[in-house]
Amino acid sequence: FFFFFFCFMFLDCIFIILVSIGTGFLAEGISWLLIYRTESYQKLKASIDKTSKKLEKSKDSIVSLSSASKVKSKGKKVLRQEESLKSSNTTMTWVKMKSFLAVGFTMITIFGLLSSHFDGRVVAKLPFQPLWFISGITHRNLLGKDLTDCAMVFIYILCSMSFRSNIQKFLGFAPPKGTSNFPFLEPPK
């Protein structure tokens, strides 16, 4: 009995991972269709890349300057470039808004389907005891008190976090340097 239990559980886990990878590619496909292939996005991206490179060069050249007046004028140039970069990034966010909505809707639908299919089912055993604030996610809708039983939600969230950003980076659609998928890791400026 335990053999068959683990057999189906392992296959469920693999299935969720494969669906998550497929969803990642689908999300990027939708983004490409709605945004990445448009001229406005490509021009904006080129402009952001160009401004980022100029900004890096300006910041590097400040270090080598000796006179205070030159440092001051270079500093103003850096500020202007930073403002320009910030405004381009804001415009980029608005341009991407269409795809955010479409991708969001798709992912919610797929998540809903998976959730209803795997509701109440243990899809994996965790090799560690989860912390109290994570056990609400890992043990969602599961019976029993064994906290190493893992529900679909946790696996799906982990897959989304790992595969989505890697697929974006692999396909060359990663957000430009200076913006991030995980802004909570950015130190306060």
Added chain:
Amino acid sequence: MSQRPSKQANNLKEKTQNLETEEETSPLKALFKKVQTPKSQWTPTELSDAIHWMRQVIGIICGLIWGLIPITGFIGNFLFIGVNYTVVYLWYEKYQDIDEEEYGGRYDLFKEGLPSSIALFLISWIVSYNFRLEYLSF
């Protein structure tokens, strides 16, 4: 009749040239080659890409090993972060001889690719652990 062999030769030449061009311009291959070459010259973007992909590979390998041994308990997470940090640090500090201040500092290099690496590590740890439970225990 004499035209056919020269046409085939031309086609073969074109295909070889295309392959060579593809090999030259494949960014991941070029990056992989650069990672293996000691004391390479890095732009900030190239270095952050290299560190990102290294962290993902370390995440997958550590997850598979931790699951198959198996290493259980929360200590596995701390062990992974330690291994991940150490390997990448030794690579850019000793092997590539990079001054981390030139590329944004230690914190910037540390967080490059870290969240997705941790998630990938957890996935591969869970999968290999469950694989071991299913196939290696019965």
